[in-house]
Amino acid sequence: MKDTRLKIFSGSSNRPLAEEICKSIGVPLGEATVTCFPDGESFVKINENIRGADVYIIQSTCPPTNHHLMELLIMIDAAKRASAARITAVIPFYGYARQDRKDQPRVPITAKLVANLLVAAGATRALTMDLHSQQIQGFFDVPVDHLFASPVFFQYLATKRSSNLVVCSPDVGGMKMAAAYADALGASIALVAKKRINATTVAATNIVGEVSGCDVLLVDDITETAGTITAAAKILREHGAKSIRAAISHCVLGEAAYKRLSEGVLDELITTNSVPIDPRGLPITVLSVAPLLGEAIVRINSNESVTSLFKIKGF
Structure with a gap:
């Protein structure tokens, strides 16, 4: 046997x-x-x-x-x-x-x-x-x-429902993930066009979609320097976004990331405990997988x- x-x-x-x-x-x-x-x-x-x-x-x-x-x-x-x-x-x-x-x-x-x-x-x-x-x-x-990790995120996001939610991808590569989130949440979708300057720095150049007066949810699978999501958050603010949250599956945060997140461009960063993470007093919510x-x-x-x-x- x-x-x-x-x-x-x-x-x-x-x-x-x-x-x-x-x-x-x-x-x-x-x-x-x-x-x-x-x-x-x-x-x-x-x-x-x-x-x-x-x-x-x-x-x-x-x-x-x-x-x-x-x-x-x-x-x-x-x-x-x-x-x-x-x-x-x-x-x-x-x-x-x-x-x-x-x-x-x-x-x-x-x-x-x-x-x-x-x-x-x-x-x-x-x-x-x-x-x-x-x-x-x-x-x-x-x-x-x-x-x-999306079912874990959805359970948490169910407590923060919004009638004017927009799911946004911080780059073209994440559009499929953003579309899946938008479909599940009954939200509209947007895209931030970006240009990578080097390994740690990106510049957001444009937005496709309407975000003015909306609650925006940025979705991505990984961030290390937080360069992409903070650059996206800044241009979303400039275009009138009311609130900006990010749902990132894996946050492998270094010092550069903590510095960028401390600038307050994100209202909340939602992530999982797939890797150890120290919130350091920042608005970081860690969900258990x-x-x-x-x-x-x-x-x-x-x-x-x-x-x-x-x-x-x-x-």
Whole structure:
């Protein structure tokens, strides 16, 4: 008889999320030693029997990105060599996702490389959320369960309904996401045209759509420097937007981002705990995706469908 024991382990990138996931489904977090040698090499030891078990390793590839990615690969290898029956890499935030194509000569497709590394290490499945681009699922040679944070956002936004809501994409690439939000919220849609000056600076140049006197919701999958959303917020203010909120799935905020957000151009930044985040007294609302990920883990373990997790309650 196949052993379907559910074992969940966590790397060091976002242990509070892993603990919350385990609490939400009533499964104890597995015992593992995850540390470093003095020279910086990662060391992992799984401290319990997982032979024949269904193992889930929770690790976001947030900064320091390379360290956390390497740690994940080592944990997968440790589980494989401990004879786990199935190993699922649970990656709430999948790093290197923006390097998903050759958009200039002599550059890598690192999102594909990371997928190859995970499979080579021994992952037999991946569970992730709000990938930068849907086609990254095809980079894996194993099954991928791709969740969306939108149901979590919608539940929160249901408490802040507006009769003149406009969903706005801060760039052309996010129009599909913005259209999905607008459809679910019964809102109109707008677009901010932008020009990227360098890796950390963008300039918003124009707006397509009517935003004057409206409550605007900016939607995007990731922000690091907050350059895109703050530039969009500024031009929206200039065009008469009454209030501006942003719903961003993954906020990997650096000092530049905190500085820009402290200028007060956003009324609220809504995000998830896919990566650790410190609000620092700013109007940042962090929503938990632990119940969503926990339910997905339970369903994968019992070979059930995860499709119903995309259904939105209250809309």
